[in-house]
């Protein structure tokens with residue numbers, strides 16, 4: 702009698718273990734698919750990694766895989782505050798969306814994002830850029 706209960710208990714705990722393992726596998730796969738395997742990414746960071754990092758690099762320093770095939774330098778997005786003396790939120794939103802088209806030199810190589818991203822997403826991106834200033 703006792704051993705049957707023990708057997709049952711073993712089966713139940715093994716089942717629980719298998720389920721827990723299966724559960725954690727799913728969790729690992731999902732977070733890996735989101736990019737960095739980090740559990741918590743802000744909206745802005747997610748957008749950045751999916752839309753911007755190919756040129757600007759995962760860390761914003763301008764070393765993305767596409768950067769070397771462009772004519773213009775993509776710049777270092779972590780130095781905006783240092784270079785400008787402030788973090789110019791309005792101008793950055795304009796630069797990203799494409800409404801702020803002051804051309805210092807040459808033609809714009811960066812895609813215009815206003816057709817792809819919502820205002821809210823652009824806000825999130827600028828917030829994220831603010832968080833990576835050095």
Ligand code: HEC
Nearest residue numbers: 752753756773774775776793796797809810811812814826
């Ligand atoms: C196809 C490559 C490419 C992608 C993708 C890209 N950029 Fe750019 N970005 C550039 C280039 C090149 C420049 C330099 C200006 C120019 O030539 O248009 C630039 C300039 C900028 C600037 C101005 C930098 C400064 O010093 O003022 C910001 C801000 C910026 N990008 C943000 C973004 C964000 C945010 C995304 C994602 C939504 C993004 N970029 C996606 C190529 C890219």
